Amino acid sequence: MRLEDLDYELPSGLIAQEPSPERDGSRLLLLRRDSASIEHRPFRDLPGLLRPGDLLVVNDAAVFPARLGLRRATGGRFDALLLEPSAGDPLRWEALVNAHGKLRPGERLEVERGQGASLVLEERRRMNWIVRFEGTADVRALAEAAGRVPLPPYIRRAKGADPRDPLDRDRYQTVFARDPVAAAAPTAGLHFTPAVLEACRARGILRATVTLAVGPGTFRPIKTVHIQDHPMHPERWRIPPETAEAVRTTREAGGRVVAVGTTAVRTLEASCALSPDGLPGPGEGSTDLFILPGYRFRCVDALLTNFHLPRSTLLALVMAFAGRDAVLAAYREAVRERYRFFSYGDAMLAV
Numbered sequence: 001m002r003l004e005d006l007d008y009e010l011p012s013g014l015i016a017q018e019p020s021p022e023r024d025g026s027r028l029l030l031l032r033r034d035s036a037s038i039e040h041r042p043f044r045d046l047p048g049l050l051r052p053g054d055l056l057v058v059n060d061a062a063v064f065p066a067r068l069g070l071r072r073a074t075g076g077r078f079d080a081l082l083l084e085p086s087a088g089d090p091l092r093w094e095a096l097v098n099a100h101g102k103l104r105p106g107e108r109l110e111v112e113r114g115q116g117a118s119l120v121l122e123e124r125r126r127m128n129w130i131v132r133f134e135g136t137a138d139v140r141a142l143a144e145a146a147g148r149v150p151l152p153p154y155i156r157r158a159k160g161a162d163p164r165d166p167l168d169r170d171r172y173q174t175v176f177a178r179d180p181v182a183a184a185a186p187t188a189g190l191h192f193t194p195a196v197l198e199a200c201r202a203r204g205i206l207r208a209t210v211t212l213a214v215g216p217g218t219f220r221p222i223k224t225v226h227i228q229d230h231p232m233h234p235e236r237w238r239i240p241p242e243t244a245e246a247v248r249t250t251r252e253a254g255g256r257v258v259a260v261g262t263t264a265v266r267t268l269e270a271s272c273a274l275s276p277d278g279l280p281g282p283g284e285g286s287t288d289l290f291i292l293p294g295y296r297f298r299c300v301d302a303l304l305t306n307f308h309l310p311r312s313t314l315l316a317l318v319m320a321f322a323g324r325d326a327v328l329a330a331y332r333e334a335v336r337e338r339y340r341f342f343s344y345g346d347a348m349l350a351v
Helices: 043-049 139-146 165-171 187-191 194-202 241-252 262-274 313-322 324-336
Strands: 027-032 037-042 055-059 061-063 067-071 077-086 089-098 108-111 118-125 128-134 179-182 206-212 235-239 257-260 283-287 302-306 347-350
Touching: 027 043, 027 324, 037 043, 037 324, 043 194, 043 347, 055 241, 055 262, 067 139, 077 128, 077 139, 089 118, 089 139, 179 206, 187 302, 194 206, 206 241, 206 262, 235 262, 241 257, 257 262, 262 283, 262 302, 262 313, 302 313, 313 324, 313 347
Parallel strands: 027 347, 055 206, 055 257, 061 179, 257 302
Antiparallel strands: 027 037, 067 077, 067 108, 077 089, 089 128, 108 118, 118 128, 206 235, 235 283, 302 347
């Protein structure tokens, strides 16, 4: 499969820059895979589109304000995106530093608004840096005080303080977020409200959680001619025992496993690949699983997801699940109907 097979035309005005006024006020495009038919619904209709006995699997990873402003001794300014602690040391982190090759190992950079905290660049590791923090005993607390929400690059915000930061801190986070391990939100979950979740529960729709630490690789464009040659950024995942049991019970009872987002899909399918019976088991690990057309899904029966970038690994996954032609037709329809695209945009349910 070639890169141009993941292309579609998208007017820039349809890229959502802010969330809808209400979480569940977004729109929902329903794509039925058996007929390739399309329906347009409000997201609040979701409970009625699922069946009693279905299982919603959500990613409970929380985003923390992992983007730090840095100042060089010479006055130059850069951004760092904190990814994860390195080698179990809470003061050493792997970070993506937007410096275009200008920095050198051993340099100390001041954290803006960090009350004297700084970081030292220790070593370059592929595209990222290993950095060591000084002047703070708690990097996550420092990020909460001095950092910004790590929004994707297509959502434009002012450098430094932006008046919409409080909005982003609230809305670029799901209502079921628990574990602050992600550098990007599992955006399909952003549409849920307690009322929608309660309506699902009242209809007999179950819910279970997985955790995938979404990294910046989710936004990294494919640059290879053949998409299968694209290297995926590994991401850590965890499936609790009760979730593994819920998936198995649901499948045995004839219910559907409804993955909320591509991150839930990758977590479930990565676990399935390790299981002798092809269903997810409890445990944790790291995965660079790249799901593209031709992939055989083991346990996901329906997919709730946002509209994704052209030429992206996320779009390849959706095409693998629902079919390339059907997905491209659905995207063309969404453009005609002026749906809002990407992280703060509307949703699609493929069943």
